[in-house]
Amino acid sequence: MSLREEIEKANQMAVERMMEASALWVDVVEAGRKLAVFSQPTILHAGPPVEWESASGPLRGALIGATLLEGWADDPQSAERKLAKGEIRLLPTHEVGVVAPMAGAVSPSMPLVVIRDPKYGNEAYSNLNEGIGKVLRYGAYDETVLKRLKWMGSELSSAFKAAVDQAVKERGGMDVKLILTQALNMGDEGHNRHVAGTSLFLNELVRYMIMSDLPKEVTLRVVDFVKGNNFTFLNFAMAAGKVMTLAAHNIKYSTVITVMSRNGTEAGIWVSGLGKTWFTAQAKIPQGVLFPGFRPEDANPDIGDSAITETSGFGGFAMAAAPSIVSWVGGSVQFAVENTERMYQITLAKHRYFKIPYLSFQGTPTGLDLRKVVKTGIEPTINTGIAHKQPGVGQIGAGVVSMSIEMFKRALRHYAQEYGI
Amino acid sequence: MSGMYALRGELKVINVGSSHFHDQLRRQGVRSIQVNWRPPVELEDDLQDILKEVL
Structure with a gap:
């Protein structure tokens, strides 16, 4: 079997397990x-x-x-x-x-x-x-x-x-x-x-x-x-997302992303076929709606494990399912729909169970593919909260952010080394 | 002359790239379909070589 065929087979298994996990x-x-x-x-x-x-x-x-x-x-x-x-x-x-x-x-x-x-x-x-x-x-x-x-x-x-x-x-x-x-x-x-x-x-x-x-x-x-x-x-939804991505993790050859997360300084990913190795880049500052009294320069770079929702096929990837969310994170309903449509370009499947009524009950974009992110340059979009950059203050808003392409490039280079390309 | 001839009938547009033009035309009642396209991303040579093997 060629490397390309091995990857296709591994990715199919990873996405299938991610969707079928309970x-x-x-x-x-x-x-x-x-x-x-x-x-x-x-x-x-x-x-x-x-x-x-x-x-x-x-x-x-x-x-x-x-x-x-x-x-x-x-x-x-x-x-x-x-x-x-x-x-x-x-x-x-x-x-x-x-x-x-x-x-x-x-x-x-x-x-x-x-x-x-x-x-x-x-x-x-x-x-x-x-x-x-x-x-x-x-x-x-x-x-x-x-x-x-x-x-x-x-x-x-x-x-x-x-x-x-x-x-x-x-x-x-x-x-x-x-x-x-x-x-x-x-x-x-x-x-x-x-x-x-x-x-x-x-x-x-x-x-x-x-x-x-x-x-x-x-x-x-x-x-x-x-x-x-x-x-x-x-x-509860996050832990559910984690258990779904665990089912897709550690599959040899798979290029499916199984973790996306941020610590407020750096953001990082795991790739199914590369175990628990972190690939990181600087975390970006979210853009969105701030609570009264706060300014954009108060915002901290993105933080949190909640991007596990996008990683498992919902959250920002399913934004078209949630037109009302734009009042919380900013943007327009059209932006929400376009965002979901863009995520189909970097994922492998439409979810079998998570559906979007507005898109004729199409499945959500599921199975983020390392290769497609690097190839297209489309960075995964995350819906997120915005924290004040000073300790002790708390939440100052909510918005949208993306994961830097650089961590995906690092992961792809490591993948090539690991699999002898 | 040929441009004027084209506009004599109903205007039908295929818009490639930025959806802004498509949206504006639709608001004015023009039949338009949108093709999502953007220029290919410029990638480092080593990544292009890897992608040829894996995708």
Whole structure:
């Protein structure tokens, strides 16, 4: 078989597995109990590897907040000193199967949702979503942020755990892929718009919470929190995206991209046929709509693991499914449609289950192909949040950004070496 | 003369490249179809050589 034929066969398998993977929510666990990396003081972060010296403002803020949350320091100054001295290890989320939005700081006491794919035997994890504005994932760490995180790690996660246990008992878990499929038909794109996804999630959650006999006041607080945060479902969708891309990863010869992520300084990718090697380039600054009082020069370069949504065939790639998203990220409905159409040029398939009503229920662009990105020069488009570049501030808007072509060129050169071209 | 002759009948346009012209014509009721095209990307020689082998 020629190299070209080997690649075609491998890519077909990768895309098939990505589309056919299932994504069931089956558990909520404390990160420190689930992942062995937390046996020493460690904080996970989004994107490719980064050390404190090169970390951007929002990542630094999130790391300071996580250090305070764990009780490893009493105040932000001593937290910063410990982090700068390397007393707390920093590791990329993706390397341990976790995906987390924006700064992606995950420390041992934080709850993780567990998404399982029984079909291909993979598991992926994400943290719980705090809402928008002044939140840890955008680099804020004041008392209100830490108080909310503590509540999320206790009452909210216990209620979610009770609900998901009930879901597992009744139906083997909650089908996150099914919710995502429906949400794409209801005006979400699955990255920056989760109005439908969170509502559908809540519909399921309420039943399981009632069935698990939680106190009425707890149920009410949890329902109000989820109802008040349209981004609740984002983290579930991200872990679902991760479990789908895991099914497509590590296939010899495959040029399918299985990770796209950013740490606020650099952006990086993984290629299915090249294992866990990061190929990186500078992260770009998103363009979009800023909250009142902020200016474009306040924006930090792009950050977060949430590009796993585009990598698995939704998010920015499915923008044509979500005309209302332009009020949040900017641009026009026509731009949203054109963006999806452009992404077909750098992907291998139209998704079998994720459909776009406006495009006559065509499948979303799925299976980003390293070769096509380099050949066409079309950079993948990501819908994203915008963080303030200073630590401690938080979210200042939302917008659109692309992944620099340079990391794809580096990956292709490495691919040629690896496969003897 | 030939240009004037062409415009005597209904105007039908095939627009290649920037969709702006296509959109404006459609807004004015002109029949137009859009062909998405852009000039090929200039790539380094080594990448062109690799792409010949893999694509």
